[in-house]
Amino acid sequence: MGDTICWLLAALPLLWALAAIGWRKMPAMKAALGCYALAAGLSLFLFHASVSEVMHFTVHGVLLALVVVYVLVFGLLLHHVLEAGGAIGALSTWISRSGRTRSEQALLLSAALGPFLEAVSGFGLAVVIVAPLYAALGFPARKAMT
Incomplete structure (x- = not known):
């Protein structure tokens, strides 16, 4: 097989996940299971990996996922x-008093509080606390998540 075809076949599980979640609106668990089945099938039948290799990397992936779940x-x-x-509520009150304009409030949340919470709680978790603060300050939900 050519390098381009191998690359496209290797990207197929990722494309499946994007299509399943984005286009078909499939639940994430079903999309993940389909993605895993596709990746395992491709690795076994097209890339000639052994069953022990597939199981080894499956266990490796599950252990990595457990670390992510632990942080979340x-x-x-x-x-x-x-x-x-x-x-x-107390933080939103303090930020509304400290920042006179919406821009100042957003800078306090995104440039000061967000990175601090990111360092304290773990990768990607600042949004769990900063987004409700944006909502408590009256920002629209779409802007709060952005």
Whole structure:
């Protein structure tokens, strides 16, 4: 097989995931299982990997996913603790008083509080706390998520 065809076949599981979630609106778990089945089938039958290699990298992927889940669970726990303790409301009040304009408030959230929360809670979790703060300050939901 040519290099271009091998590259396209290797990208096929990723393209499947994008199409399944974006176009077909499939639940993420079903899309992930389909993506895994496609990748395992391609590696076994077209790229001639052994079953032991596929199982080895499957276990490796599951262990990596458990680390990601570990970070996400404790990030969400942090969000719920802050919400239950009233810290989200207190932070939004402080930011609304500290920043006179919407731009200043957004800079405080995105350039100061967001990176701090990212460092404390883990990769990608600042949005779990910063987005509700944007919403509490009156930003539209689409802008808060952006």
